[in-house]
Amino acid sequence: MNAGFNARGFYTLFAKEVRRFLKVTVQTVLTPMVTALLYLLVFGQALEAHVEVYAGVSYSAFLVPGLMMMSIIQNTFANSSSSIIQSKMTGNLVFVLLAPISSLEFFAAFVLAAVVRGLLVALAVYAVAILFVDLPLAHPWAIAVFAVIGSATLGALGVIAGIWADKYDQLAGFQNFFILPLSFLSGVFYSIHALPGVWQQISHFNPFFYLIDGFRWGFFGQGDASVALSLSVSLGFLFLLTGLGLYLLLKGYKIRR
Amino acid sequence: MTSAISIQQVHKRFASLQALKGISMEVPQGSFFGLLGPNGAGKSTLISIMAGLARADAGAIRVMGHDVVSAWRQSRHALGVVPQELVYDPFFSVREVLRLQSGYFGRGRENDAWIEELLETLSLSDKADANLQDLSGGMKRRVLIAQALVHRPEVVVLDEPTAGVDVELRQSLWRFARRLHREGHTILLTTHYLEEAESLCDEIAILNHGELVTRDSKQNLLARYPWRTLHISVDRSTFQLPEALVSLLTSADDNCLTFRLHREQDTIGEVLAALQSAGLTVVDLSTEEVGLEEVFLRLTGQSGEGA
Numbered sequence A: 001m002n003a004g005f006n007a008r009g010f011y012t013l014f015a016k017e018v019r020r021f022l023k024v025t026v027q028t029v030l031t032p033m034v035t036a037l038l039y040l041l042v043f044g045q046a047l048e049a050h051v052e053v054y055a056g057v058s059y060s061a062f063l064v065p066g067l068m069m070m071s072i073i074q075n076t077f078a079n080s081s082s083s084i085i086q087s088k089m090t091g092n093l094v095f096v097l098l099a100p101i102s103s104l105e106f107f108a109a110f111v112l113a114a115v116v117r118g119l120l121v122a123l124a125v126y127a128v129a130i131l132f133v134d135l136p137l138a139h140p141w142a143i144a145v146f147a148v149i150g151s152a153t154l155g156a157l158g159v160i161a162g163i164w165a166d167k168y169d170q171l172a173g174f175q176n177f178f179i180l181p182l183s184f185l186s187g188v189f190y191s192i193h194a195l196p197g198v199w200q201q202i203s204h205f206n207p208f209f210y211l212i213d214g215f216r217w218g219f220f221g222q223g224d225a226s227v228a229l230s231l232s233v234s235l236g237f238l239f240l241l242t243g244l245g246l247y248l249l250l251k252g253y254k255i256r257r
Numbered sequence B: 001m002t003s004a005i006s007i008q009q010v011h012k013r014f015a016s017l018q019a020l021k022g023i024s025m026e027v028p029q030g031s032f033f034g035l036l037g038p039n040g041a042g043k044s045t046l047i048s049i050m051a052g053l054a055r056a057d058a059g060a061i062r063v064m065g066h067d068v069v070s071a072w073r074q075s076r077h078a079l080g081v082v083p084q085e086l087v088y089d090p091f092f093s094v095r096e097v098l099r100l101q102s103g104y105f106g107r108g109r110e111n112d113a114w115i116e117e118l119l120e121t122l123s124l125s126d127k128a129d130a131n132l133q134d135l136s137g138g139m140k141r142r143v144l145i146a147q148a149l150v151h152r153p154e155v156v157v158l159d160e161p162t163a164g165v166d167v168e169l170r171q172s173l174w175r176f177a178r179r180l181h182r183e184g185h186t187i188l189l190t191t192h193y194l195e196e197a198e199s200l201c202d203e204i205a206i207l208n209h210g211e212l213v214t215r216d217s218k219q220n221l222l223a224r225y226p227w228r229t230l231h232i233s234v235d236r237s238t239f240q241l242p243e244a245l246v247s248l249l250t251s252a253d254d255n256c257l258t259f260r261l262h263r264e265q266d267t268i269g270e271v272l273a274a275l276q277s278a279g280l281t282v283v284d285l286s287t288e289e290v291g292l293e294e295v296f297l298r299l300t301g302q303s304g305e306g307a
């Protein structure tokens, strides 16, 4: 009886979420771009002469895909989680909850809006980075696929965290103690082959590592893991979080008492 | 005819608090229904369950025949809810917010004319492009009403729409609610202003501590307590009250006397005649019709005297 898809409802919510971050572009696109640029200039300058990760690839070039994916990870998570917690705290989530919008429509709208934000941020970082470094594009399809999967995955995680958190500081905690360390420890700044053995093993349990490694493979045609493995793990993680997010929404966890 | 809202054995518990203890009632189509009860009685909780914002632990609610759990899409299309809290999205203007709400309900630009009409009717036209953040409380309240009506629901639920609203806006909201009712909408209203419920509603339910205390037509309810109060001031403070009036007297303070009269059995004329024959001169007189307020206080046990 509730079958079907409220396409317009979904699209309206999606478009609203996109407009929400576009209204504050400085904060949502420009700031992450500048942050990534600072990392590039500081670390790139400092380590350029000392580190060569892949043969024939400058350290600065190596850094750029990592920074792009790190920006995707942080910004897509922030996009859906902050929007949902804000709506919960101001109470205006009620307008969506009163409408005939299903869990799937709700979830898809927030995740896809996060994907748009992720791609925009990644493009912005790319656009400034290529002013400073030469960047090959070995497998453009892989670049696109991993950018979308990474954005969707963290958008989904943001939905889950936004539903779960009751206060902003819980969300900040999630960001500072989970997202940030995992993204720093995933090989943004180094190849995990440079790590001592045990840390290398541990890195293989970090899902962000596969996102970054597969994404980087798209640029250089080489990576720490095989692209098939990176793709499988990344898709698996996305499906897992999608399942969890939909389950929480269907149960009405915290948002329908 | 299917009821506009059909509520069957609804239970809801919040931790140790039993907020609804098995509520059953029907809200007939086309009625102007008053859902009354003191703070914390469970009115908003019941509304949340009909709107799908909360889930009943047991029992069922149907809106225009659609179960709010198994046929939630249809039931939400049939229902427009004005929430009790003044919530709004600070990111958007009034018109944007209405278009968004319209879109959530699957409506596109073809609904724009109706949105403009709502803006007009609720005197929001000149604020249509203002950000929600910059509106007064009363205006935000009107935007909430417009949002609830944007998908043309058959059943409109107003959860305390006139709380904290000035006299002028309150009257204009009453006119608007009456108009919606005339146009065929079923209206469910909660309010703490009992004179408001008395003048607007034709059917009344009273909740108290999660239980349905009464559910009746306004006429029947008022007829249950057919009393009115008569205040009389006489020209002196020491006198002998005529025998016939003693049983009617509820209080005497100096030269001010208060009587409780049965609407059908006692008349003001008799009281005046009795006072006159005792040699007393009436200097002032006023009456109070006992209304819903008294009925309400007695049924919810908030009145000082027993029923």
Ligand SMILES: Nc1ncnc2c1ncn2[C@@H]1O[C@H](COP(=O)(O)OP(=O)(O)OP(=O)(O)O)[C@@H](O)[C@H]1O
Pocket (backbone or CB within 6 Å): A257, B014, B015, B017, B019, B037, B038, B039, B040, B041, B042, B043, B044, B045, B046, B084
């Ligand atoms: N989310 C919640 N968590 C815990 N308790 C709740 C929750 N919502 C409502 N309650 C409790 O349930 C009871 C009924 O609350 P409800 O809001 O339905 O009352 P009401 O009749 O609408 O009151 P008012 O006239 O003040 O709006 C109250 O005791 C309230 O504290």
Ligand SMILES: [Mg+2]
Pocket (backbone or CB within 6 Å): B043, B044, B045, B084, B159
């Ligand atoms: Mg209430």
